[in-house]
Amino acid sequence: MGDWDEDEDFTGYMSARWPALVRSAVLLGCTPQDAEDLVQTALARCYVSWSKVANADDRDAYVYRVLVNCHTDTRRRRWSGERASEHLPEQPDPRDSEGRVDVTDAVDRALGALSHPLRAVVVLRFYAHLSEEQTATALGIPRGTVKSRLSRALADLSANKHLADLPDGNLP
């Protein structure tokens, strides 16, 4: 234990998990830029108690839990801080006008159609590849709820018009 280097352990973990965490954050609904910020925030918070995280029964579940909590908090805070304006805060991407709808857009929209809890369970289970048990731990819900949400999310995705509208063969 005396040889254990906390910083080295942390940076090792971060290097290994960084891509998956960032992409998970994108799938949870962040832009890539926001996702990197979110993951940095989550990891920095984990670092504060890294000795505890490192000794946790399931480190990934712990980190994803912090990530999801940070994401939830960010969404909540942004909403509550909304201010009315006559002016658009951003202009649409010029590429949008071309009406390009591809698999990425379709999946992105399909995920966007899921409620936040359903989306989170889908991302953690099917992208982060957490087990049902880990997903339950990460989200702080019972395993049975993970199962029921996955079931409902899959049904919703199956019925999603954006995915259904994809030309044959576009599904991976």
Added chain:
Amino acid sequence: MNEEEAARLLENLGGRVPVGPAPANEVLMTGKRNRRRRTTFQVVGISAAVALVTVGGFALAPPFSSPDTVAGETPTTGPTALRVSSGNRMVGMNGIAVEVPKDWGTNETQPAKCDGESVPVANTVVFPVEGGFFLTPCMRAQRWSSLHVVSLDDSAVAEAIPDYEAAGDIDGVPVFRSHVRPRICGRSCLPNQFNGALIVPSENVLMFVHSPQRSIIEEILGSVRLIPEGYTAVPDLTGRYDDSEVSPIVQEAGLVWQNRCPEGADCDIGPIEATDPAAGSVVPVGTTVTAVGAPNDNGTPVHASEAVIAGEALRAHLTTLFEYHKSDISKIWVNETFCAREPVVNRDNGCRLWTAAEQEELKGRLSSLGAVSFVPTRAGLQPPPGAAYASAAHVSEQSDTSYSVHVFAHDGDHAWWGNAGERPCGWQVWTLVPKGSNWTATLNEPVRSC
């Protein structure tokens, strides 16, 4: 769709996200800074001037003026009477509490426009979420330094202890404290503010008090006490979703949680915004805690908004719809003029913002209906006198990726105001009808509520 297909879809989408190298050094620095912020109140070179912590090692100064007033919620039987000074209320976490003036709120914060971090907007008690009550350069610019803020935190307490001075005990429970002093002006400098802090390790509580007045900090920290037997502090549940997650937390505090979702059902519900009693309230064990309604777009509690609308001779009913799908905008809006035209493709999950040209077109169409031009939300709540039909819409200022759209309409018999945006649980639609009318809004899509 089966699980393998879902995984492939997500891999496909995730794989297209470009990811740079992990900024290990930056995160490490931030993490270390976070640790320091938790101990921002460390006293460099603490001298013998521990004058504030004297009696029995710790000065339990009389809390504010008259200490013998019995709180309104004191039960007539059962636990010992809860004694709180006149004009104060008790707020706590885990096993300890302090007194603050009654008119100080709870979690009275709003996100700073520049970085989204929570900033106090009134004298308040706050419960930092996952990582403390950090000060950013942006927050410094928010000019909240005239406010009094009490922060109660139960994470990373053990790590902070070495930076504090042992300060005796309260009824046998060891307490550590910092001096009250001006904030050290590093990156987290806050002008014109003093702060003081204490730690009660056995209760796992780290309490900060920020104030422009030293005496206020002394009074608050001096009022610390163990929560008397028979009472408990309401935990902060902000941002949590599930009854199954919340209920054990509430139970552990000796309270009863009123489920938001019927037993056996798996509801999609939004995060908890606040509770009744409020987080930190010291209440008799066994008290029932309920989630209070979601705020409207300005963060005003539902009941308060209803009062405003009632003042406009309208009756209000808030419906929260739990099917979140931005492309449903056209089906919820008054008519399709309010929706961006298809195809709606963007990076923001299914619907994009109106372009300037579309706004102009919308204004034109509304004008043809005798509508008013774009106006801010609050003004839009009041229909112009005598207008046959009035509508207003706008897109809110938010981040690059989140947005909100608001619509108000009124046709003489009924009126309604709706908003939609990036919200975890889905839509919120205000339905406003004149008093005495039975009119209600009709949605074109079935919705699931909880």
